[in-house]
Amino acid sequence: MDDAFAKLPQPPYYAVIFSSRRNGEDDAGYGQAAQHMVDLASQQPGFLGVESTRGEDGFGITVSYWESEAAIAAWRQHAEHAATRAYGRTHWYQHYELRVAKVERAYGKRIGQQHITQERADQRRADEEPTST
Amino acid sequence: MDDAFAKLPQPPYYAVIFSSRRNGEDDAGYGQAAQHMVDLASQQPGFLGVESTRGEDGFGITVSYWESEAAIAAWRQHAEHAATRAYGRTHWYQHYELRVAKVERAYGKRIGQQHITQERADQRRADEEPTST
Numbered sequence: 400m401d402d403a404f405a406k407l408p409q410p411p412y413y414a415v416i417f418s419s420r421r422n423g424e425d426d427a428g429y430g431q432a433a434q435h436m437v438d439l440a441s442q443q444p445g446f447l448g449v450e451s452t453r454g455e456d457g458f459g460i461t462v463s464y465w466e467s468e469a470a471i472a473a474w475r476q477h478a479e480h481a482a483t484r485a486y487g488r489t490h491w492y493q494h495y496e497l498r499v500a501k502v503e504r505a506y507g508k509r510i511g512q513q514h515i516t517q518e519r520a521d522q523r524r525a526d527e528e529p530t531s532t
Numbered sequence: 533m534d535d536a537f538a539k540l541p542q543p544p545y546y547a548v549i550f551s552s553r554r555n556g557e558d559d560a561g562y563g564q565a566a567q568h569m570v571d572l573a574s575q576q577p578g579f580l581g582v583e584s585t586r587g588e589d590g591f592g593i594t595v596s597y598w599e600s601e602a603a604i605a606a607w608r609q610h611a612e613h614a615a616t617r618a619y620g621r622t623h624w625y626q627h628y629e630l631r632v633a634k635v636e637r638a639y640g641k642r643i644g645q646q647h648i649t650q651e652r653a654d655q656r657r658a659d660e661e662p663t664s665t
Contacts, residue, residue: 401553401627403591414633416547416595418583420534422643450551452593454585458536460593462549488641494534496640500547500633507629508621510555 578603
């Protein structure tokens, strides 16, 4: 199990893609608030999961997943979330972009414990990849 | 200007959300290939932009943006991209998830050079935030 990956149902569902550049200030306060927001979001109706990462350069992407646009709207209006967003805009971020999207297709692969030989990998490629010739 | 952020048109457009856990092997080869794929994608018809980041723990998110599903399908079938994906599945990743989504709404904010006073921030909050009372 890799908890960084959201465990999601089959599409369709909705994604909120939040890209941001931290301003380098108040790492402790930001970290605490970010974790608290994830905990709070997880308790909201319609929340499906979240994936988040940030590089050493301060640029980060967080994608939260929701059952419906109504669930996103309700979370947006959650009082503590709204207050934290307002605080974050002036204290933590240099720049951010937010995009709301409807996920239509999804697939993935977790490499198992077994060793994947090149032969099997080639076979899998033949099975899965559209040819381009 | 912050080149980490994609400069995108008004929605609608499409997003490919790729979450992955690196296996910690072949950093040099991976880095070179990843950059080459970004360069190559940028030349494809319908490519709009890309945002990407990876934390020190090896978990990363890359979101590429496209004009249409047809543009995504064409890029998926690009021979060099297909070969690199097949190689990456067995050599670079422990786990990955890919989701294709239609972006319906977007907004953002770049904090300007001017100092944002709390008074102005409060005013902005009053202007922008739906009240929750």
